[in-house]
Amino acid sequence: MQYRSFLGATAAVLLLAPSFSAHATSEPDAAPAPAQKRTAAIHPWYRPRHLMVQTGGGIGMVAAGAGYAFAKNKVETDILLGYVPKKYAGSTLSLASAKLLYSPFTVRLADQWQLKPLTVGVYFSYTHGTINDEERGQYTKDYYWFSTDTRYGPLAGSRLTFLRPGSTEAAPKAVSLYYELGTNDLYAVSYAQNRKGLSFGQILTLAIGVKADF
């Protein structure tokens, strides 16, 4: 049930996207105004600045969502809903995740191409659909000290961006390809306690995704 509503919400966001972007595309013809103000005027505060879809990173075989950008697009907050089919995890999983990302540098490679060489961030995810996730009364308190469903961890990656015509710094219209290397709290604890028996590469996860600013 919950999973269906996740999907519904995601679909709604994705369907709404074209109308948002059509609105944004028509904007350059409007009367000139300071970029920052203009953006504020045409983008209500609640309108997401970007949509994204990704695979991996521990938050879904496919995870899609929307997010906001702040501080001249250096800081982003993304919300994603992910899905893992039963054949890969033993049960069908739906994951709700949030990311906080910081990309301090932007390198212009060519007229319409940009590179964000470094994105660092943190993520949090909640998994719904796990088979044995500690029912009430099943265990005494702290029998298992960790949560089966709640994960968090650090991320680091890069992003290659193609700027669409009419894109401005204040209101970017762009398509980006990104990757993120990350790990989660439990993998990190295991690595911290086993510097001989585990290598850093063994605890890494990889996410690859596409992000569209509109």
Added chain:
Amino acid sequence: MLNRFRSFPRLTLLSAVAALSLSGCEMLEFSPNDFRSPDDEKDLTAKNLERLRQQPLPAGDTLRFVFTGDSQRFYDEAKDLVASVNQQPGIQFLVVAGDISDFGMGREMRWVNEHLRKLKVPYVTVVGNHDSVGNGREAYQHIFGPLNYSFVYGDTKFIMVDTNGREANFDGSTPNMSWVRQQLSDLSGARRQIVISHVPPQDADFDPTLTDAYAGALRTTPKLVFEMNGHRHDFGVSQPFNDGVNYVNSYGFEKRAYVILTVWGDKQFRLKQVKF
């Protein structure tokens, strides 16, 4: 503003390429519960039993194996244990009495296998309560194999039983007593039997409605040498039900010790503790 940072793209690209070439697809983890693994890291029980079949023990020969348990997150210790066991002469295989993982995640099971695959001898496992957390039972079955299984090696039949009753909310299903009785009633051509499970029947995590049935079934099995467990992380041999049935508990990996068991005759055995 950007010239200062020209060196960054090269650095990050390099690290990205390095990371991708490490094991790109494997790193694309869908969830910590994602148990996909390369072909050589699944069905490990069947693969290890096949290795055992290729080094048969002639009838009448002495059985000698290493007994340990609860590898959990003790990867440093796993590495040292493998180095130590590989020095032992005359060992036929190694047993891990459950709790291969700590959080029931596939990647953890593979991290342990990453060490144990370097053993000169095959190894077999039984599922533990930590392997049953989250989607752990599914991961265990994918990476290792069945939760209940048995095999004959030389003169001995080994019966590996899932006794993680608390994970089944003590619903009377675990251990599966009809399977246990059927296995105990059949020697499958062997002259003796050894039962191995994770949670010992005298433990609070064993289904209390099945304790008497389980202990009773073992008591009435004439060819049983002993029952073996993990879970308590410490070595011990005792008769908790005062019925003549010996229960042997394994060291956890973090105790940096294991036991070598030598079994011969009908039920004779010797234990040797080894520190590493």
